[in-house]
Ligand SMILES: Nc1nc2c(ncn2[C@@H]2O[C@H](COP(=O)(O)OP(=O)(O)O)[C@@H](O)[C@H]2O)c(=O)[nH]1
């Protein structure tokens with residue numbers, strides 16, 4: 448009865464990796480927003496991408512959506528001050544936020560934390576989760592820490608954060624594990640119950656499956672809609 452199953456043949460090519468997050472596949476640019484009047488109507492769950500300029504927000508969005516030029520991977524860090532909205536085909540949006548690391552003056556920095564961004568985080572009911580993109584080779588910066596502390600002060604329940612340890616392709620496997628452990632320890636006091644820490648590479652697609660599981664959860668209302676509409 449208990450005949451051992453033959454092990455499936457190992458492919459000699461690269462192991463299968465997710466090409467994209469399915470729910471993100473046909474994501475399409477909607478608009479750049481600079482003030483609250485410009486915010487598009489809420490159409491379903493939203494996932495916002497935050498992080499220091501140059502951490503790889505745009506590259507990560509591109510990789511996750513399986514599109515090379517969806518979010519423009521800027522060569523001019525800190526220039527963008529807009530929230531960029533991308534519509535998901537099942538409803539809802541991805542939101543590429545301005546990087547907060549390259550503010551030239553305290554006043555500039557202040558502007559990032561207030562205004563439309565603050566309105567967005569404070570009032571957007573559709574916001575289901577935040578992807579905080581970081582460079583796996585560095586400890587979280589003061590601005591990363593301040594961002595999460597600031598989020599926690601905005602409301603009683605801050606949205607879950609996926610701490611995306613990007614650029615893992617730059618490390619060896621053993622360095623990755625070390626970096627992840629050191630990172631977990633350093634952000635431990637900031638971690639929420641529903642947070643996740645994922646080693647990722649926008650360059651190679653490492654970590655896509657873990658992200659997929661997290662997003663499936665965050666986009667649940669969207670999946671339910673699709674199921675009931677027979678979509
Ligand atoms: N090696 C490597 N480079 C990356 C990765 N993600 C982003 N980059 C590079 O880092 C720079 C900043 O990326 P970008 O997506 O524009 O960052 P953003 O400012 O956070 O949107 C670009 O030169 C990217 O090519 C990654 O996973 N691995």
Ligand SMILES: [Mg+2]
Nearest residue numbers: 504505520521
């Ligand atoms: Mg960018």
